[in-house]
Amino acid sequence: MSEMDIECPMASKRLMIREMVMENFKSYAGVQRVGPFHKSFSAVVGPNGSGKSNVIDAMLFVFGRRAKQLRFNKISELIHNSSNHRNCETARVTVHFQEIIDMEGQEFTVVPDSQFSVSRTAHRTNQSDYYINDRKVSTKDVNEKLKGLGIDLDNNRFLILQGEVEQISMMRPKAEDKNDTGLLEYLEDIIGTHKYVEHIEEGGKKMQELHEKRQGMIQRLKVVEKEREGLEGKKQEAEDFLQKQAMMLTHKASAARINLSKYEVVIDDASRKKGELELKLAYERDKHQNFDRDAKKLEDKFQIADKEHQALIKALQEAQKAFAKFEIQDAKLTTDLTHVKQKLRKTESKIESDAGNMKKLEEEVMFLEEEIPRCRAKADQLTEELGKQESVLEGMLLAIKGEVEGYHQQMSQIRMDLAPWEKRIGECSARIGISTTERDALARRAEDAKRRLEGALKGLAAAQLSEAAKRRQIQELEAAASRCRIQIDQHREELRTHRADEKTLEVQAALIRDKVSTLRSYVSSTQQQGGLVAALMTAKSRGEVTGVYGRLGDLGAIDKQYDVAVSTAVGALDYIVVETASDAQKCVEYLRRSQLGVATFLILEKQRHLAAAAEEKMRTPEEAPRLYDLVKVKDQALRPAFVFAMGNTLVASDLDQALRLAYSKDSRFKRVVTLQGQLISESGTMSGGGGRPSRGRMALGSSAPKGGNVDAKAAQAELKQAEEELQSVTQALKSTRDKTIACEQALKAAERQLGELESSVPRARMEVEAEEAKAHDIQTRLEGLKAATEVDAEDMKQISALEQQIKEEEASLAQLNSQSAGLRSKISALQQQIDGAGGDKLKKQKALSVKLQKDISDAESDYTRKGVQVKANAKSLYKLRKENVKDVALKAELEVEIVKIGDSKKALEMEAEVAFLQRAEREQAVEDNKTALEAVKGERDRFQRDFGIVRQTQLNIETKLEDLASFLKEQSLHMRKVEAEYESLVARLCKDFGQEQETMPKEGDLQGQSADDHIFKAGMLESELQKMNPDMEAIEAYRLKDADYNSRMIELEVVTAEREVVRRETEGMRKRRLDEFMAAFNTISMKLKEMYQMITLGGDAELELVDSLDPFSEGIVFSVRPPRKSWKNISNLSGGEKTLSSLSLVFALHHFKPTPLYVMDEIDAALDFKNVSIVGHYIKDRTQNAQFVIISLRNNMFELADRLVGIYKTDNSTKTVTINPAEFTVGTQDCEKDTAAKDQEHKHSELAAAGQAVTVT
Structure with a gap:
C-alpha cells in the first residue's frame, strides 16, 4: 500500500448501509427503496427538486434529528402529502446496515449475524417511534448501537450537508465562548483531549x-x-532579673493567697444565696413555661374562635344579602298585589253597584209590569163605576131634566167640542212624560261616570305625587351612594398612600437604625482609640514616655474623595508612630501599668530604608494616582511611615479600572483600591464593597493636620443627627400607622353604608315602578272614564231630540190648553148652573162623577207612564248587563292574577323563610360565637394578666439573680484575677525560678498574716526592680x-x-493533554499536507499553532498555498479553494480516526471541472475502507461512482432507480443481449412508472 493510501487492513470488518426503505417520507409516496448502495462509492443523482437531499434528511431522521433540524416545525410535516396521496397517517424510514469484511477488488464478505435495520416512524400526532430490527426501542438505544459501530453521532463528521463543507474552513482559530466552536475545539473533540479541560x-x-x-x-x-528576633535581647535581660524578682513574686503570691481565701468566703455565701434564688427561679420558670404553653393554647384557641367568628360574620352577610333580595322581590309582589286588589275592589264595587242597580231596575220593571195590569184594571173598574154613577146622575138629572136640560144640551155640545182637545192634550202630556223619563235616564249615566272620573283623577294625582317622592328618594340614595363611593375611593387611595408611606418609613427607619448602630460602634471605638492616644500624648508631656508622634492617620491629610479608599486600604492608620524601639517599649509598659489596653506601634527608625522610596516619583499604568502621593504630610520625616503603610497601592475610579490595573504587566502595582472601597490584594483576592464602607480613619483636607482625633467630632455630630432623624422617622411611622388604622375603620364604615344604600335603591325603584304601573293603569282607564262622562253622539243626539220634542210638546200642550180654555170655562159656568139646579145631593153625585173621571184620567196617565218607564228601565238594564259581563270577566282576570301573585308570594315566602331561618340561624350563631369569642378573649386577657404577674415575679427573681450574678461575677473576676495572679506567680516561681510546688505559701502557713504586709514588702522590692527597668514578659x-x-x-x-x-x-x-493533542495534531497536519498536495496537484496546506508554546491559548490557523500561489489564510480563498481545503481536512481526519461511512451533499458545487475530477478520483481510488454516499449533479463526479442511485419525481412523488455502471452494457453487437437489455429496460420503465424502486445489474 502506498504512502498516500488511507485504507485499513483488509481483514478488519466495517459497517456499511445496504439500502434505505422510505414509506410516505417527505416527497416519497408509498414504499420506496433507495439502493442497494455500494460498499465504497455510491452517487445519488437526479434533477433539482426531485428529492435527492431527502435521502440525507431520511438518514438524519433515523439518527434522531428533530423536525426543526430538518427545516420543519413539526414532525408530522415530514409525512408525505400530495394530490394523489392526501391521507397518509405515518412516515417511516428504515436503514438496513450490515458489517462486511473487504476482499480483493470489489468483493466483500458479510459478517454473519451482523445485518440489522434501524427504523423511525413519524405520526400525525407529532410523535415518533424508533425500532431496531422491528423491535421498539428508545433514541438512546439507537445512539448507543450506532456509536458502538463507529458512527460519530456526537460530531457528525460522517455527514456533510449542502454548503457545510465550506463552513469547516471558516472556523475561527479558537471559540470565543463556550457556545461557539473553533478549529481548536473541532480538532480536540475528534482527538479526545477535551476531556482534560475541565479537570x-x-x-x-x-x-x-x-x-x-x-x-x-x-x-x-x-x-x-x-x-x-525583637524579643531576644529582652529575654536575656529578664533572665538576669529573675533572682531578685522571685522574692517579690513570693510576697505577692502570699498576699494573693490571703486575699483568695477572703474571696472564697464571700463567694461561697453569695453562691448559697444564688442557689436558693435559682431554685425559686426554676420553680417560676416551670410556672412560666406552663403559663406560656397555656397562653399559646389560649391564643391559638382565640385565633381559631376569631377565624370562626369572621367566617360566621361573612356567612351572615351573605345570608342577609340573600334575604334582602327576597325582601325586594316580596315588596314588588306586595305592591303588585295591592294594586291588583285595589283594581279588583273597584271592579267588585262597580259590579256590586251595577248588580244593585240591575236588581233595582229588575224589581222596578217587575213591579211596573205587575202594576200596569192593575192600573189597567183600576181604570176599567173606575170607568165601570163612572158608568154606574153617571147612570145615577142621569136619573137625578132626569128629575130636573126640564130645569137643566138646556144646560146639559149646551154642556154636551160644548164637551163634544172639547173632547178632541182633551184627547190631544192627554196624548201631548203622555208624550212629554215619556220623553222626560228617557232624557233623565240618559243624563243620569253621564253623571255616574263623572263621579268615577273624579275618583280616578284623585288616585292618579296621589300616585304621581308618590312616584315623584320615590324618585326624589332614589336620587338622594344614588347621590348618597355616589358620595359614599367617592369616599371609599378616597379612603382606599389614602390607605394605599399610608401603607406605601408606612413601608417607606419602615425601610428608612431600618436603614437609619443600622446607621445609628454603626455610628455608635464607630464613635465608641474612636473614643477608645482617641483616649489611648491622648493618654500617651499626656504621658509624653509629663516625660513618662518619649518619641511619640501620634496616631498615623492623624499625622497626614487626604482629599475627601479618597476617604473611603484610604480608610479601606490602609490598616496601619491606627498604628501609633514612635521614634525608636525603646520608645515603643516604654509606651507598652505605660499602657500595661495604666491598664489602658493594647496598641500597635510603628517604629520610625526601622523605616529609614524607605526614605528613598518616599521621594521617588513613579509612572503608573493609565496614570492612576498612587495612594501615597495623595497624602499631605507636615513633617517630611514621617513620610517613610506612610510608605510602609501604603506601599504602591493605586486608586481606581471603579472596579473595571481596578481589575485592569491589578492585572497589568507592571508587577509593582498589584494592589488597587477603588473609590467605593473595593480592594484587590497583591495575591489577586478581592474584598470590600459591601455594607457600610469604612471612612474617617484619616484626616481630610488639602493641608497636613496638626494632629488629634480624626473625624471624631464629625462622627459624633453625624450620630446625633442620625438619632434625631431616627426619632423623627419613628414618630412619623407611628403617626402613619395611626392614620392607616383610622383610614381602615373609615373605609369599613363607608363600605357598610354603601351596602345599605345599594340595597335600598332597588326597593325604592320597585316602589316607583309600582306607582308608575298604578298611574299607568289609572291613565288607561281615564280615557274610558272621560269618554263615559261625555254623552256619546248618539245619546246626545237622542237627548237633544227628546228635549226638542219635550219643548215642542210643551208648546203644543200650552197652545191646546190655550185654545181649549174657552170651552172649559163655558163648561165650568154651565156646570155651576147645573150644580145649582139639583141641590146638594146632585152636587155630590156630580162631584163623585167628576172625581171618578179624574181618577180614570190619573189611572190612564199612570198606566201610560209605567209602560214608558218599563221600556226605559229595560234599555238601561240591557246596558248594565252588558257592562256587568265585562266587569265580571275583568274580575276573573284580576282574581287569577291575584292568585298568581299570591302563589308567587307564597313560593317566595317559602324560599324567603328558608333564607330568613338561615339568616336567623347565622345571626344566632354569630351571637353565640360572639359570646364564646368574648369568653375566650376574656379568659385570654385574664390569663395574660396572670401571666404578666408570673412574668414580673420571674423578672424580679432574675433581676436579683442578675445583681447577685453580677456581684458573683465581679467577685469571681477579682478572685480569678487574684487566683490567676497567684497561679501565675506560683507558675513563674516554679518555672522561672525552679521552686517546688510544695514550698509555695499555703493557706495554713499564712494564718494571722496580713496581705498588706506582703504587698508592702513586694512594693519595696518592685521599686528596686523598676529601677532596673527589665521586661518582665520578655x-x-x-x-x-x-x-x-x-x-x-x-x-x-x-x-x-x-x-x-x-x-x-x-x-x-x-x-x-498537550502530548496527546500534539501527537494527533502532527499526524493530522502531515496527512492534511499530503491530501492537499495530492488533490491540488502541487499545493500546500498546514495547520499552524497561533502560539507555538501553548496551542490551547490562541488556537489553530488553517493556512493554504494553492498551486502557483502564495500562502493565504483559508478565509481569503475562493469558494472552490475553500472546498478543496475542507475536503483535505476531512480526508486527513478520516485517516486519523476513520468512520465507516460518509454522506456528502453536493460537496463539488463550488469546484471546477478539473477539481471535481480530482476529488472524484480520490474518493474512487483512495477510500476503500469506508462507504461514501455522495449527492452530486456533476457528471465527472457521479460517473466515477461504483453505484448510481437515480432520483426522479412523477405525479408529485419521488421514485428511485439504482444501476451498477460497471455491469450496465450499451451498444453490444449481440442481438440477443441487446434484445434482452431492451426488454429489461422496458420492464424497468414500467416498474418505475408504477412507482417502484428498480435495481439494474
Whole structure:
C-alpha cells in the first residue's frame, strides 16, 4: 500500500448501509427503496427538486434529528402529502446496515449475524417511534448501537450537508465562548483531549487558592519571625532579673493567697444565696413555661374562635344579602298585589253597584209590569163605576131634566167640542212624560261616570305625587351612594398612600437604625482609640514616655474623595508612630501599668530604608494616582511611615479600572483600591464593597493636620443627627400607622353604608315602578272614564231630540190648553148652573162623577207612564248587563292574577323563610360565637394578666439573680484575677525560678498574716526592680512567639505539600493533554499536507499553532498555498479553494480516526471541472475502507461512482432507480443481449412508472 493510501487492513470488518426503505417520507409516496448502495462509492443523482437531499434528511431522521433540524416545525410535516396521496397517517424510514469484511477488488464478505435495520416512524400526532430490527426501542438505544459501530453521532463528521463543507474552513482559530466552536475545539473533540479541560481548570483554580493561602502564611510567618528576633535581647535581660524578682513574686503570691481565701468566703455565701434564688427561679420558670404553653393554647384557641367568628360574620352577610333580595322581590309582589286588589275592589264595587242597580231596575220593571195590569184594571173598574154613577146622575138629572136640560144640551155640545182637545192634550202630556223619563235616564249615566272620573283623577294625582317622592328618594340614595363611593375611593387611595408611606418609613427607619448602630460602634471605638492616644500624648508631656508622634492617620491629610479608599486600604492608620524601639517599649509598659489596653506601634527608625522610596516619583499604568502621593504630610520625616503603610497601592475610579490595573504587566502595582472601597490584594483576592464602607480613619483636607482625633467630632455630630432623624422617622411611622388604622375603620364604615344604600335603591325603584304601573293603569282607564262622562253622539243626539220634542210638546200642550180654555170655562159656568139646579145631593153625585173621571184620567196617565218607564228601565238594564259581563270577566282576570301573585308570594315566602331561618340561624350563631369569642378573649386577657404577674415575679427573681450574678461575677473576676495572679506567680516561681510546688505559701502557713504586709514588702522590692527597668514578659513572650513560629511553619509546610500535589496532578494532565493533542495534531497536519498536495496537484496546506508554546491559548490557523500561489489564510480563498481545503481536512481526519461511512451533499458545487475530477478520483481510488454516499449533479463526479442511485419525481412523488455502471452494457453487437437489455429496460420503465424502486445489474 502506498504512502498516500488511507485504507485499513483488509481483514478488519466495517459497517456499511445496504439500502434505505422510505414509506410516505417527505416527497416519497408509498414504499420506496433507495439502493442497494455500494460498499465504497455510491452517487445519488437526479434533477433539482426531485428529492435527492431527502435521502440525507431520511438518514438524519433515523439518527434522531428533530423536525426543526430538518427545516420543519413539526414532525408530522415530514409525512408525505400530495394530490394523489392526501391521507397518509405515518412516515417511516428504515436503514438496513450490515458489517462486511473487504476482499480483493470489489468483493466483500458479510459478517454473519451482523445485518440489522434501524427504523423511525413519524405520526400525525407529532410523535415518533424508533425500532431496531422491528423491535421498539428508545433514541438512546439507537445512539448507543450506532456509536458502538463507529458512527460519530456526537460530531457528525460522517455527514456533510449542502454548503457545510465550506463552513469547516471558516472556523475561527479558537471559540470565543463556550457556545461557539473553533478549529481548536473541532480538532480536540475528534482527538479526545477535551476531556482534560475541565479537570485542568479545576486544578488551576485550586492551585491558585493554595498559592494565595501559602503567600499569606509566609507573610504572617515573616512577621512572627521578626517579632521573635525583637524579643531576644529582652529575654536575656529578664533572665538576669529573675533572682531578685522571685522574692517579690513570693510576697505577692502570699498576699494573693490571703486575699483568695477572703474571696472564697464571700463567694461561697453569695453562691448559697444564688442557689436558693435559682431554685425559686426554676420553680417560676416551670410556672412560666406552663403559663406560656397555656397562653399559646389560649391564643391559638382565640385565633381559631376569631377565624370562626369572621367566617360566621361573612356567612351572615351573605345570608342577609340573600334575604334582602327576597325582601325586594316580596315588596314588588306586595305592591303588585295591592294594586291588583285595589283594581279588583273597584271592579267588585262597580259590579256590586251595577248588580244593585240591575236588581233595582229588575224589581222596578217587575213591579211596573205587575202594576200596569192593575192600573189597567183600576181604570176599567173606575170607568165601570163612572158608568154606574153617571147612570145615577142621569136619573137625578132626569128629575130636573126640564130645569137643566138646556144646560146639559149646551154642556154636551160644548164637551163634544172639547173632547178632541182633551184627547190631544192627554196624548201631548203622555208624550212629554215619556220623553222626560228617557232624557233623565240618559243624563243620569253621564253623571255616574263623572263621579268615577273624579275618583280616578284623585288616585292618579296621589300616585304621581308618590312616584315623584320615590324618585326624589332614589336620587338622594344614588347621590348618597355616589358620595359614599367617592369616599371609599378616597379612603382606599389614602390607605394605599399610608401603607406605601408606612413601608417607606419602615425601610428608612431600618436603614437609619443600622446607621445609628454603626455610628455608635464607630464613635465608641474612636473614643477608645482617641483616649489611648491622648493618654500617651499626656504621658509624653509629663516625660513618662518619649518619641511619640501620634496616631498615623492623624499625622497626614487626604482629599475627601479618597476617604473611603484610604480608610479601606490602609490598616496601619491606627498604628501609633514612635521614634525608636525603646520608645515603643516604654509606651507598652505605660499602657500595661495604666491598664489602658493594647496598641500597635510603628517604629520610625526601622523605616529609614524607605526614605528613598518616599521621594521617588513613579509612572503608573493609565496614570492612576498612587495612594501615597495623595497624602499631605507636615513633617517630611514621617513620610517613610506612610510608605510602609501604603506601599504602591493605586486608586481606581471603579472596579473595571481596578481589575485592569491589578492585572497589568507592571508587577509593582498589584494592589488597587477603588473609590467605593473595593480592594484587590497583591495575591489577586478581592474584598470590600459591601455594607457600610469604612471612612474617617484619616484626616481630610488639602493641608497636613496638626494632629488629634480624626473625624471624631464629625462622627459624633453625624450620630446625633442620625438619632434625631431616627426619632423623627419613628414618630412619623407611628403617626402613619395611626392614620392607616383610622383610614381602615373609615373605609369599613363607608363600605357598610354603601351596602345599605345599594340595597335600598332597588326597593325604592320597585316602589316607583309600582306607582308608575298604578298611574299607568289609572291613565288607561281615564280615557274610558272621560269618554263615559261625555254623552256619546248618539245619546246626545237622542237627548237633544227628546228635549226638542219635550219643548215642542210643551208648546203644543200650552197652545191646546190655550185654545181649549174657552170651552172649559163655558163648561165650568154651565156646570155651576147645573150644580145649582139639583141641590146638594146632585152636587155630590156630580162631584163623585167628576172625581171618578179624574181618577180614570190619573189611572190612564199612570198606566201610560209605567209602560214608558218599563221600556226605559229595560234599555238601561240591557246596558248594565252588558257592562256587568265585562266587569265580571275583568274580575276573573284580576282574581287569577291575584292568585298568581299570591302563589308567587307564597313560593317566595317559602324560599324567603328558608333564607330568613338561615339568616336567623347565622345571626344566632354569630351571637353565640360572639359570646364564646368574648369568653375566650376574656379568659385570654385574664390569663395574660396572670401571666404578666408570673412574668414580673420571674423578672424580679432574675433581676436579683442578675445583681447577685453580677456581684458573683465581679467577685469571681477579682478572685480569678487574684487566683490567676497567684497561679501565675506560683507558675513563674516554679518555672522561672525552679521552686517546688510544695514550698509555695499555703493557706495554713499564712494564718494571722496580713496581705498588706506582703504587698508592702513586694512594693519595696518592685521599686528596686523598676529601677532596673527589665521586661518582665520578655521570656514568656519569646516562648509564645517561638511556639507560634513553629506552628505556623508546620501549617506552611502542609499547605506547600498540598499545593505541590495539586500542581503535579494539574501539570500531569496538562502534559497528557498537550502530548496527546500534539501527537494527533502532527499526524493530522502531515496527512492534511499530503491530501492537499495530492488533490491540488502541487499545493500546500498546514495547520499552524497561533502560539507555538501553548496551542490551547490562541488556537489553530488553517493556512493554504494553492498551486502557483502564495500562502493565504483559508478565509481569503475562493469558494472552490475553500472546498478543496475542507475536503483535505476531512480526508486527513478520516485517516486519523476513520468512520465507516460518509454522506456528502453536493460537496463539488463550488469546484471546477478539473477539481471535481480530482476529488472524484480520490474518493474512487483512495477510500476503500469506508462507504461514501455522495449527492452530486456533476457528471465527472457521479460517473466515477461504483453505484448510481437515480432520483426522479412523477405525479408529485419521488421514485428511485439504482444501476451498477460497471455491469450496465450499451451498444453490444449481440442481438440477443441487446434484445434482452431492451426488454429489461422496458420492464424497468414500467416498474418505475408504477412507482417502484428498480435495481439494474
